[in-house]
Structures are given as C-alpha cells and as structure tokens.
Amino acid sequence: MTTKTPASVVLAGLELRADIRGKSEALYCTALGSAIDMKVVGALKERLRASGAGTVRICLHSEPSAPVHDMIIIHRKGAPCPVHKHLAKEETYQMIEGRMRLDFLKEDGSPDRSLILGEPGTGLPFMARVRANLWHATVPETDFAVFHESRPGPFDGGDSVLLKK
Secondary structure, three states: OEEEOOOEEEEOOEEEEEEOOOOOEEEEEOOOOOOOOHHHHHHHHHHHHHHOOOEEEEEOOOOOOOOEEEEEEEEEOOOOOOOEEEOOOOEEEEEEEOEEEEEEEOOOOOEEEEEEEEOOOOOOOOEEEEOOOOEEEEEEOOOEEEEEEEEEOOOOOOOEEEOOO
16 A cells, blocks of 8 residues: 655555655655565555556665665566666675576676576575676566665765666
C-alpha cells in the first residue's frame, strides 16, 4: 500500500521523501534508524511496475550532500543501462534479490569482461567493488535486480561520465 502527498511517500510503513529530479526516482528515508525489509522491497517493486520506470531507489542517507551514500536500488530487466565510470569514487554492489551482470569495458569502449552477481545462496558472487575510473554497466538478468549500492558522497553530478559512442 502506497500513499503519496506532494513530497512524502509512505511505503510499507516507511516514511520517505520523494525526489524525482534525478535520472531515476529517489526516495529518501526521513526517520533516523530507518530499516529496510523485504516488505519494503516488495512495495518498491510494485511502485516500479505501476510507474513503468526502469529504476527506483531508496536512499538511506538523508540528502545528496551526505558523505556516504547507501541505496537500495531496483533495476527492471530491459531498462536502459548506460556505460559509465566515476572519475574519483569507488562503489560497492551487494545483491539482495535476483541476478545482475556487471559489464566492464576497456578505455576504447570495447568489451573487457562480465561478472554475474546473484543473491546469497545461489552460488554466484553476491558482492563486488568497482574501482574509480573503470567503465561499467549494470544489466539486470532477472525481471528485477535488487541490490545495495554504497559509495562516497556528496553527489554533485560531476563524478559520473557516460561513455560516448
């Protein structure tokens, strides 16, 4: 059950603040000590289905200027997955549900290698760290890829670069 007022959202009992200014909808936790469970993940997947969007995220940090960014992200299979790199920041992906392929590319944009991540218990790696300045893309292999992403803040938009073809 989702209720929405102009800037606030309650998702599976979790109070959130919606921010639709970015490339995908971001929902910021408003209460200190917010916890995410699979009911919240299910409600997020329903929100994504209803919107028709490709990605939605819950930000456990309070705002884009926070020094550490922890997000629960859901990508839909078939959603655009632009190849990008972060000039100075590293990020960690930890699978919660589904499977996701990490594609790595060489500086010239040609394929280098891929890594399939899966939720714990599948026998696949469930966590990976992507170093700075490495071209990569996240590609869902299941209807939904649900993962935790952690990276340094603040978000200023200048650290991410898209690969030009």
